[in-house]
Amino acid sequence: MILITGGAGFIGTNFILDWVRQSDEGILNLDKLTYAGNLQNLASLAGNPQHIFTHGDICDQEKVTALLNRYRPRAIIHMAAESHVDRSIHGPEDFVQTNITGTFRLLEAARHYWKDLTPPQKAHFRFLHVSTDEVFGSLDQQAPAFTENHCLRPNSPYSASKAASDCLVRAYFHTYGLPVLTTHCSNNYGAYQFPEKLIPLMITxxxxxxxxxxxxxxxxxxxxxxxxxxxxxxxxxxxxxxPGETYNIGGWNEKPNLEIVHTICDILQTYRPADYHALITFITDRPGHDRRYAIDARKIERELGWKPAETFATGIEKTVHWYLENQDWVANVQSGDYRKWVEINYDGRSIQ
Incomplete structure (x- = not known):
């Protein structure tokens, strides 16, 4: 069995659904079910003994320890995080609590669990920490893409909290020998993404x-x-x-936000004709908005043989189609909390 944190969120949901399709191994899902965690995403697994859901907070070290001792996972995949830059600007404390304190307590629970394993179990155990390219800061237009050796230069409360968690994970490898892995991904998109992020927000x-x-x-x-x-x-x-290594995961698809929005409008016009381009509205920029991120993903291809299967053209077509086919899901997640957030973040911004 493996343990995943944040498995009811966007990436966690897709990971669990893919895992169950491709493996017979059990997966224990620990999720706090904040606004972006949604068990409806995993409704197709109801009654499936391969997926075990537990409602809980990674900051609750006692609960995490009890789960580790009961289920004896061979690996932890740590995805639980507060992840939206705009929300971190309005309320940074939640990001410090979850991304830094939560990661620390999860590492502590994992360290104590790991050191008591048998030698063969210890050798095979892994703690995989899922991070972001935003920890590297902003790139100039012509600068080389981020490599795994790039300095951490976070510019938002969100990216700063993730950079801090990266450093904790690194420290637990070098100090305690905990067999950790860290990944830095670029901007994700696809099914089940909460509609505060660019692509699902534009579609909805x-x-x-x-x-x-x-x-x-x-x-x-x-x-x-x-x-x-x-x-x-x-x-x-x-x-x-x-163990101890970091791997950049990217799509080799650098594009400006405005091009993304025009592409979405073009695709929507083929399914439900309307002048979506006329809805584009330029508003005041967010504070400290990073200008460019770019991932150099050659290490993971060279050392592990991985490269993305989707181009942006194929991936965005699948994504738009999914949202068109799942309007009930969209309506359900756009709760009062979501509407309140949209008002806080967008209603006060001047139109340029």
Missing amino acids: NALAGKPLPIYGDGQQIRDWLYVNDHCSAIRRVLEQGQ
Whole structure:
């Protein structure tokens, strides 16, 4: 069995669904079920003994310890995190609590569990920490992409909290010998993504005839990674990654935000004709908005033989189609809490 934290979130959901399709091994899912955690995502696994869900907080070290002792997992995949930059600007304390304190307590529980394993079990145990390219800061237009050796230069409370968790994970390897792995992924997109992030926000707003809010000039560049590609990379790192190493996971798809939005509008027009481009609205930029991220994913391809299966063209087509086919899911997650957040983050911004 393996333990995953944050398995009811966007990436965790896709990872669990892929895992159950491809493996007979059990998966224990620990999730706090905050606003972005949604058990409806995993409804297809109801009654499936391969997936065990436990409601809990990674900050609760006693609970984590009890789960480890009961289920005896061979690995921990740590995905639980507060992950939205805008939310971290409005409320950074939650990010410090979950991403730093939570990671620390999870590491402590894992360390004590690991040291009491038999020698063969200790040799095969892994703690895989899922992080982000945002810890590296912002790149100039012509600068080389982030490698695994890039300095950590976070610019938002979110990325700072993730950088701190990266450093803790590294320290537990070098100080205690805990067999850790760290991955840094680029911007994910795909099914089940909460509609506060760029791609699902643009899809859901466009279908509702609402403005498509673009920060600043819309020329912020990101590398886009289809979520199922990310999941396959994590499985590969878990299988063959070397303890203490970090691996960048990217899609080789650098694109400015504005191009992403125009692409979404074009695809939507083929399914439900309307002038979606007319909804594009430029608004005041977010504070400290990083200009460019880019992932150099050659190490994971060279050492572990992984590369993405999807291009952006194929991945975004699948993503838009999924949201069109799952409007009930969208309506269910757009709760009062979601509407309140949209008001806080967007309603006060001036239109440029």
